[in-house]
Amino acid sequence: MSSTPTATPASRPREPEAVGPEPVGPKVVVIGAGIVGCSLADELTARGWTDVTVLEQGPLPAPGGSTSHAPGLVFQTNPSKTLAEFARYTVEKFGSLHVDGVSCFDRVGGLELATTPERLAELHRRAGYAAAWGIRGEIVGAARCKELWPLLDESVVLGGFHTPDDGLARALLAARAQQERATARGARFLDRHTVTGIEQRDGRVTGVVTDRGAFPADHVVSAAGFWGPVIGRMAGIDVPLQPLAHQYVQTRPLPELAGATAEASRPILRFQDRDLYFREHTDRIGIGTYAHRPLPIDPFAVLPYDEARGQGMDMPSSYPLTAEDWAPSWDDSRWLIPALRDAEVDEGFNGVFSFTPDGMPVLGESRQVRGFWLAEAVWVTHSAGVARAVAEWMVDGRPALDLHECDLARFEEAQRSPSYVRERGCQQFVEVYDVLHPLQPMESPRPLRVSPFHARQQELGAYFLEGGGWERPHWYEANAPLADGLDLPERDAWSARYWSPVAAAEAKATREKVALYDMTPLRRLEVTGPGALAFLDRMTSNNLRKKPGAVTYTLLLDETGGIRSDLTVARLAPDRFQVGANSIADLDWLLRHAPGDVQIRDITSGTCCIGVWGPLARDLVQPLTRDDFSHEGFGYFRAKDTYLGHVPVTAMRLSYVGELGWELYTTADLGLRLWDTLWEAGQEHGVIAAGRSAFNSLRLEKGYRSWGTDMTDEHDPYEAGVGFAVRMDKDGFVGRQALEGRGQALGQGLENRVASGRRLTPLLLDDPAHVVLGKEPVYVDGVPAGYVTSASYGYTLGRCVAYAWLPTAATATGTAVQIEYFGAKVPATVAEEPLFDPKMTRIRR
Template sequence: MSSTTESRPRVVIVGAGIMGCSLADELTARGWRDITVLEQGPLPAPGGSTSHAPGLVFQTSPSKTLTAFARYTVEKFNSLAVDGVSCFDQVGGLELATTAERLADLHRRAGYATSWGVRGEIVSAARCKELWPLIDESVVLGGFHTPDDGLARAVLAARAQQARATEKGARFLDRHTVTGIERENGRVTAVVTDRGTFLADHVVSAAGFWGPVIGRMAGVDVPLQPLAHQYARTKRLPELAGARAEASKPILRHQDRDLYFREHHDRVGIGSYAHKPLPVDPFAILPYDEARANDMEMPSSFPFTDEDWAPSWEDCRELIPALRDTEIEEGFNGVFSFTPDGMPLLGESRQLRGFWLAEAVWVTHSAGVAKAVAEWMVDGRASIDLHECELTRFEEAQRSPSYVRERGSRQFVEVYDVLHPLQPMEQPRPLRVSPFYARQRELGARFLEGGGWERPHWYEANAPLVDALAPVPERDAWSARYWSPIAAAEAKATRERVALYDMTPLRRLEVTGPGALGFLQHMTSNNLRKKPGAVTYTLLLDEAGGVRSDLTVARLAVDRFQVGANSPADLDWLTRHAPDDVHVRDITSGTCCIGVWGPLARDLVQPLTRDDFSHEGFGYFRAKEAHVGHVPVTAMRLSYVGELGWELYTSADLGLRLWDTLWEAGREHGVVAAGRSAFNSLRLEKGYRAWGVDMTDEHNPYEAGVGFAVRMDKDGFVGQEALREISRSEPTRRLTPLLLDDPAAVVLGKEPVHVDGAPAGYVTSASYGYTLGRCVAYAWLPVLPAGAGVHIEYFGEKIRATVADEPLFDPKMTRIRR
């Protein structure tokens, strides 16, 4: 907390919907009292998304973080009541399958639930009929029942939390329209409204779909797109006559038709995502009084569009025959927020210190998000991993208004789609390409996407190499998507000859200045006080010892370092902490990188340079400036595939020349271009961790298996004191390598792992190890000895796996160090 009044920081929250009220409650519960919540509409229902929210809370998500948010929301709202009325009806949830693909997806969702600690089970069509008697059982194949899900009374939950926060000193002011954000020396100082100015050390934008409006006042980009979503209520149904409770049946999802259903006493409420996206300009949404004057119930409630509804109504009547004898009594198009990746926008802005976002948060996750943001503000870190939600996660190329609109609209379309974990976005592509893109296309690269980059996963030019392989096990339909046996051929070529990998999308930072060494020594866990030419694997930790990121740091000169990082959040973290004599900048887009790896890598590279690339002249984890052909390069002797080789960096304008030089020289050595699919297989065989997947700031270095990157004997570094305490006891969990017993079995990640018949953890990364002839999976588990047997649940099937010693491949590192 950086504030002139650190003991009693002044906080202004913009927006008194479910997010603003939840955050005020969580902050006051942690002892902060000077909290002002400003709302432009009337309380308790000010007219934003909260005021019309249908209140569905399904906890299960492929995201562990979103599931944790929802679990806390259920727990909290279950404990709240207003005037004797509960803020949550725990009626359960029921997701239906009417296609074989959806039923398989429900089995996968059941696996997520088990992994993240949510109760749920796959049920028969007959059981679905018992839970929801109005459905036509004949069109249903099965369902996924989650008994702890339910309906949040969003406005009531906001009122309950407002009351609790008010008791502790917070104040809520409605009819206050924000007109400006004041700032000084890069920090927020006040919020200006049409009814006065409010001094602030922290300002939190919890304005929902008005977030971009508030952000513009602060000079902060808010990549959020509001969209309208259809919701309707039927007339009274005789089948529901006499219902005493507002709802008694589970909330119902018919995702094969992009529909959901809930009871409203003797009526049924229906929401549809089946219609075309209806993007809304946040700067054109009317304030509360103007909306009412234009015959709108509230600013977030747009007129119902019957033409969009018609196809969905037929789908509703097919599933629920009772609807064939009734009509829609009322409907509206409710506005709510989407981001380019469908996740919330959380965190403090780099452009304006003290200005926070808590945006694109649905009722489902509201209390959990509020708890995390409050922890972040008060304690400096949240108790759960938030990297998927941090507002810094988007690249500059992903923040343009047209990109946000297009991707936000696509997120709406895909809300209920069956999405594969490797499935790339379709548009806008290509957005970012490396200098090698033309050559990759000539070689038949099959591109997936990440961070806006086109990333080759395999090359069709290598298809003839598959014939020389031992038979690659056939895959099931799900694991065969976005995969090819060509990846096995590329992995084999890397192990036996030499391959070129495009490593350009990996983030590169340059840290320079007189204080660069001292700064990096303080910020990271390993010892960087080495002579120029040294490369060091190290960690960014937070104050609690959690792994914020892992870095590869090359000292290229006394006061110049090149840092291999993971995400824009790393740049943000380092920039925030850099002293005046240190400059940190992102050099990724102006540079490129080729990984040259394999036992013949030296045979390829050495004839192209006058510099010594021998083992004696260029040791492992060393760097040097050199020339390869006509191209100046920064060469680093690193290998994330477990083979001899180098990462060769040059400027983007020379990248194509570098590729062509290596390609032509490599022909006599059988060089291939290889993709990320082979890369992932090879790195897992070596046990190399992927930050954000295998480890996050929820994990410490010792349990994550990267304790070797910590030097406790060096001068103070961030997280050191916490690690002193952590190191006094043995870990109770570890990132554990598993080998699947069946050579033909494959898992992909996030599956639950059972020990002695009970859920005990979950898979992080997994890939078939073509060298080992087994699928390799890493999982967070209680400490288990090598040889212990476990079961991984894959689409409901329990697959045997065995705990292995690591590294699984070349444990003496003889292949890399030659």
């Protein structure tokens, strides 16, 4: 890769000697022969795409990127199910690879230590993730930690989390093994080729230019690691990735390890309370630290391999160790491991790794330059899993795993500025080993995006959390008096964070009176043009061929019937639709498929929305308009353009909280006037502003799904409980063929999705005092059988509601299960949904 993204005249590339069969399939050029590029070449050629060329600027087999210095730690447990699946496959695959009789993976296990009560609780939570995702692990006491790692000072250890199937990946060896396999199938690997340009024509990639010639391509994959932004710029694509230096040292030989012959025999060790990890190097100890200040690196200033060597660097990814940053971690290391107190550091360096604003990889095909793919910000831990997913995506049209957390289209425009990427990347480095609450927001840069109502919300004492850059009120301190006298169970310290009893009062007020909810952060798309109806009808699962004024809940499916997203589509005119979507990735998906007679415009930033819900919603809204807002005059799932006071609005009779009401849309410049109009008119009805915390409780009581949490493209509509949004009598919609027969089986009372034998299932916790938060394992007959997706206390029901994916055999109403919460088994029972107002009388009044 080159730090100068300028094209050079194309010349004929050097032809390698034939070492395998004649390549077949599309021409693929992979940029970067690190662990990701080599893994991808292996996965592609194994699927029959053998016309693969891998270009590398450095020498093989050690090209000088992150792979060349990676310490090789592979811990599978992660709050992200997707990352855990990536790591699990990496362990499985590398464990099966050998080079010259040496395994590419050393299954020594992993041990995470706790020296504080907070960390010990966190390890119980991590053990829950492991059980949820099917990873072996157990919480062990200090004595067992000492057995596993005899060099520890047992007196400072409270306990640990032992994962016997984790271990050390020999990254360069694994890269070599996969390179050899891919080469045998027809791929070629060319080192000393610096990429200088990406060729494209008519919105498609056509080739890669290097300093040694041009290579035609149908697909180009940037697996360039921290050079990813450089390659991306050549293609005109922003890659939101920040390289940072991370310190790693090796000690001199330790007497306590004298005579060791194996590279490692003890588990890889994490001391997260001090941001440290340890691994053996035969008779030495390797130590890595995230405790130092962030050390960002400009990817455009990283030297090519030969220039780096010419300046005395071992490789472009290895900078000199900064002693002042290392000193505190060395003290902490000697505090934990007495054998290090008389030891000396033999060598060390600051090695460069990639970080994104949210800590996840950046994967997928660019919409702007079709055929240009990213496989970036991937660590060795997840490398083989990522490669398999990207290869599936390229060859089969979709990956088997849900990748929405990694999709390159997931970042908002406001999250793509260089300043944002740098600041958030640095913070991700700081937080690598931090104990993070699932609701914990970023601290900076905030506020970034605010609705027009923000000033009024601040006046009401809004407690803001953040999502997608938006400030989102979770409750309002102005409502605190309403919480007086409520009988609520006492919360544990973890579930009490980012929560307030005010949320219960706001939920109660919504059920009994009327509340205003800021729905502005929800994405809104305008779809227009003569082909708009046909396009949306083909792209979604429900019937959209209704008269203007109709609103339809529908699904975006992929070709396998997986749920890409759920939408509300309002037909406002014959050729004009407003689509309520989940993320910017939905916009990207629709734009990829839109024909020339359809225009799609993101109108989120220029508009705003207030949800007015509660039994007194009509009493509040009707006096403000001349239009009929009665049930007969304005039915459920209908829309109309009207005026409320002086404000033009598009009103949609929808409810995500299970109460009468409307979503009211207007332009951003009139948003504050709309809020004030509703607030003033609502005073006689006891109107309040309510936040996301109450909102989530109310929607779970009604069983309304949250895409990306409760269901993803790994699930079909029938097992997810949204089969009602599929109209199989409609021809030709995306995913229809894959769903053939599944709905009929459900209608005949057979098991839901027989092929998978699973179902999204409502659970009620038996004890009103218990609360869970999500991602906890669910046990059936004492065995982990599924996991919680969403959970919240149901204030109307007086018990915590949890939705979980469970085997169909365990989903009968009344089935007893257990949810593991910080190591404790909490009893719960499968319930019948909807849990609240099953006849929908409150919404349809």
